[in-house]
Amino acid sequence: MTVKWEKIENNVGVLEVEVDADKVSSALDQAFKKVVKTVTVPGFRKGKVPRFIFESRFGVEVLYNDALDILLPEAYTSAVKETQIEPVDRPEIDIIQMEKGKPLLFKAKVTVKPEVKLGAYKGVEVPNKEFPVTAEDVEKELAELQKSHAEIIVLEDGEVQSGDLAIIDFEGFVDGEAFEGGQAEGYQLEIGSGTFIPGFEDQLIGMKKGEEKEIKVTFPEEYHVTSLAGKEAVFKIKLHEIKRKQLPVLDDEFAKDISEFETLDELKADLENKIKERAEHEKKHYIEETVIDEAVKNAEIDLPPVMIENEIDSMMADFKQRLQFQGIPYDMYLQFTGTTEEKMREEMRDNAEKRVRTSLVLEAIAAAENIEPTEEEVDEEIKKIAESAKMEEDRVRQLLQARDPNFLGLKNELKIRKTVQFLVDQSKLV
Incomplete structure (x- = not known):
């Protein structure tokens, strides 16, 4: 040949x-x-x-x-x-x-x-930025912990409030005609979640168990179903049940129930330490993002449009998979958010282009600086994966090799990490 x-x-x-x-x-x-x-x-x-x-x-x-x-x-x-x-x-x-x-x-x-023409990427000056941890941050974290351990109770009396879970039947009509996809039975909707089109959830506030009601909403002008875009719709609602989160009392007993600590003060101290760790991670991420952005900004790349489209395809696939894990049908998500796949793709475009450019620049820097992971680093990473997954190291190695015999994916990930660390080590906090 x-x-x-x-x-x-x-x-x-x-x-x-x-x-x-x-x-x-x-x-x-x-x-x-x-x-x-x-x-x-x-x-x-x-x-x-x-x-x-x-x-x-x-x-x-x-x-x-x-x-x-x-x-x-x-x-x-x-x-x-x-x-x-x-x-x-x-x-x-x-x-x-x-x-x-x-x-x-x-x-x-x-x-x-495309070929990447690198500009300046060493000695980047990073403006020093603090990530302080305050008492208010600890209280917010404690409040979130309180919410996550709330008991869900079914109300026999009372009215729907923001934050409640309403179990409803609904059917939508436009110009007196029921439209496809506008009905469901026994649907659990969190009031205030913004799941449905604007105005829908707010009009359920004040309803009582067993009550039936008609509400009016207007579909967005850019709604993906053109026959419904900008139209006024009437929804017939029947409320079957109201569920409400009952928050536990914040005291020593609460700390004992949800943690290994004996007192609320000990729990707060632990939360403060964890928030500080997150703040340190945020600062590290800030420095990394700054040096990467500077390297990408200084590089010249004639980017093929197809690479951006491929990245958007990947981002869309990830998004649909996340919806699937949450049990939300993709078509229903589009319908009740009033968006379209074309609009979503367009909203992802800038981020997709940034991701592609960043990947190409980091790859080019790694080549220019001869950055490669060592076998010891690969072994250490496999060991970390095994510890995180609570599996035998040999078993993890077998699973990785089954789909990637030479660990090329893992090695590339490590190479990019080492390249980012190289840029950070070369930078200056000012």
């Missing part, structure tokens, strides 16, 4: 590939063995038609597509490896020649990872 690579634009080039005629012949043989099983010719059993009769009757050309399916993936992968390019998108394949007894000729238009 012969390969030629030529850049035609900044991040786009063309691979010209010639695959030997004997490999084409072998692929045609494999294609025939596959196709002949489905062919019926009078006088022959299915799958037993001789090759010369098959080709004389149907033509060898009918085998070309299957043969290409066999040839192209391997040939393209080998060409990429030989030229050492790094594609970031699927190639556009153009078949120049596919003929029995002759080499396969094809061109592949490929978008590749």
Whole structure:
């Protein structure tokens, strides 16, 4: 196989590939063995038609597509490896020649990872910033702890208040007609959570158990269902149950019940220490973000748009997975937040571009400074993962190797961490 690579634009080039005629012949043989099983010719059993009769009757050309399916993936992968390019998108394949007894000729238009022209990244001046811990911070943390240990009680009497969990049936109508997706039974809604479109939850406040009510809301102008956008809707509501959080008393007994401490003062002291640890982490993160942002700002990259789109795809997939873990259907989320997937993608665009640029710059700095994790560092990281997961170290190693035999993903993560630490070590607090 012969390969030629030529850049035609900044991040786009063309691979010209010639695959030997004997490999084409072998692929045609494999294609025939596959196709002949489905062919019926009078006088022959299915799958037993001789090759010369098959080709004389149907033509060898009918085998070309299957043969290409066999040839192209391997040939393209080998060409990429030989030229050492790094594609970031699927190639556009153009078949120049596919003929029995002759080499396969094809061109592949490929978008590749852009070159990074690094600017200044050493000696970055970071304005010193304090992250103080106050008594008010401790009280807020204690209040959150109190809320998390609240008892959920079912009210027999009383009215819906903000913060309550309301169990409702609802059905929505626009212009007197029920609309798809606008109804549910036994739905648990936290009042004030902002789960539903503006105005919906507020109008449930004051309702009593067993009460039925009609409320009016207006769909946002940019609502993803165009037939509902900007329309006024009437929802028929029936309230089945009110649940309320009953906060525990903050005293020594509370501290004993939810922690290993005997007194509330001891619990507060522990909370203060944890908040201080978080503050130290926040300061470390602030310094890291500052030096990274400066390195990215000073670098020059002609970023292919497809890399941003791919990152948005990844971010959307992560978001949908988080919704799934929470038991929230994606379509329902869109409906009740009044947004669209296109709008969400656009809102993610700036962050996606920043993430791609940051990744490319850190990778380029690591290459420039010859930063690589040692085997000892890899072993130490596996040990930490095992301790965190409370698993045997050998078992963790086996699981990691099963999906990444050479630990390339883990090594890359460690390399990026070492690169960030390198930038921090080179920076100056001012």
